[in-house]
Amino acid sequence: MSKGKISNIEKINIQRQQPKFMAPMLSSAGASWDSIVVEYWQLQAHEIPPQTTSDYIINLHFQRPARVELMWNGQLVSKRFTYGEITIMPPGLLCSGICYDACDFLVLRLKQTFVTRIAQELNLKDIEIVPSLGVVSPQIQYIGLALKTELEFGCKSGHLYGESLATALSSYLLHQYSTSITVEDFSGGLPKYKLSNVLTYISDNLERDLTLTELKNVVQMSTYHFSRLFKQSTGLTPHQYVINCRIERAKVLLAQKQLSIADIGECIGFRNPSHFTALFRKHTTMTPKVYRENL
Numbered sequence: 001m002s003k004g005k006i007s008n009i010e011k012i013n014i015q016r017q018q019p020k021f022m023a024p025m026l027s028s029a030g031a032s033w034d035s036i037v038v039e040y041w042q043l044q045a046h047e048i049p050p051q052t053t054s055d056y057i058i059n060l061h062f063q064r065p066a067r068v069e070l071m072w073n074g075q076l077v078s079k080r081f082t083y084g085e086i087t088i089m090p091p092g093l094l095c096s097g098i099c100y101d102a103c104d105f106l107v108l109r110l111k112q113t114f115v116t117r118i119a120q121e122l123n124l125k126d127i128e129i130v131p132s133l134g135v136v137s138p139q140i141q142y143i144g145l146a147l148k149t150e151l152e153f154g155c156k157s158g159h160l161y162g163e164s165l166a167t168a169l170s171s172y173l174l175h176q177y178s179t180s181i182t183v184e185d186f187s188g189g190l191p192k193y194k195l196s197n198v199l200t201y202i203s204d205n206l207e208r209d210l211t212l213t214e215l216k217n218v219v220q221m222s223t224y225h226f227s228r229l230f231k232q233s234t235g236l237t238p239h240q241y242v243i244n245c246r247i248e249r250a251k252v253l254l255a256q257k258q259l260s261i262a263d264i265g266e267c268i269g270f271r272n273p274s275h276f277t278a279l280f281r282k283h284t285t286m287t288p289k290v291y292r293e294n295l
Helices: 008-017 112-121 138-152 159-176 192-204 212-218 223-234 238-256 261-267 273-284 288-293
Strands: 036-043 046-052 056-061 066-072 075-081 085-089 094-099 103-110 132-136
Touching (some): 036 138, 036 159, 046 066, 056 138, 075 132, 103 112, 103 138, 112 159, 112 223, 138 159, 159 238, 192 212, 192 223, 212 223, 223 238, 238 273, 238 288, 261 273, 261 288, 273 288
Antiparallel strands (some): 036 103, 046 094, 056 085, 056 103, 066 075, 066 094, 085 132
8 A cells, every 4th residue: 555545444444433423522612602612522543524614723632642644735644643733724724534543632613703803903914824734832732721621611711711712812823823924013001091991891790791892892992902901901811800800809798798609609790609619719718608707
């Protein structure tokens, strides 16, 4: 058999190993994330049917090395993926092939319309993300692992968390893997009046599942620049700041001893009591119950 050619026997053996219905181990499909879909897969050896992507897809490979033969962008490619290697597929890329080994990987599917919007906010025109097979990027890996952790905990952090990470991932792709390189940047933080407006808005709406879109609309800025300037002004991402505000509000309500712990969690935007307890303990080293008892 010539190098790179898949034998019929190998195809039959792999087809027999494939589960009849393949589904991800974890998925964000039920979460309130509009800009990104995240899936964690564990598969035995399998065929990769011909597919043309309609969104921006990033695959992050995990523990087990996996040997694949791919028709990748019109070329036959042999590749052995190892931990941390990343595949980047822009819309329109045709891919098919076969994976000879069991593997586990994370799929980050960025909506094309969302990436286009971030590019427009960065004043990028005619964007083209370069297809990449088996690259290493600590930044993408960090974002991917954060999203995987969120999947494992049931995507309880809400709209703001997923949208913030999707924005960070999109802007990184556009900076590092796009053929467009002219990016207008800003520094110095938000103007004081805009910072005051958005902080007041957050304080007045802690009980809601806030989104990055509504926060940036308060100050009439692009998502990308709002996120960067907000962190420059406060030292925290919008999501981190909101969580801190909720914890501080919880301390006040716990001290008043008028509401139950479950009611307090709901009043400050935690729909799940266990999530409220876990985050409160993370920030204060004690549960809400112990905190109230020690007052």
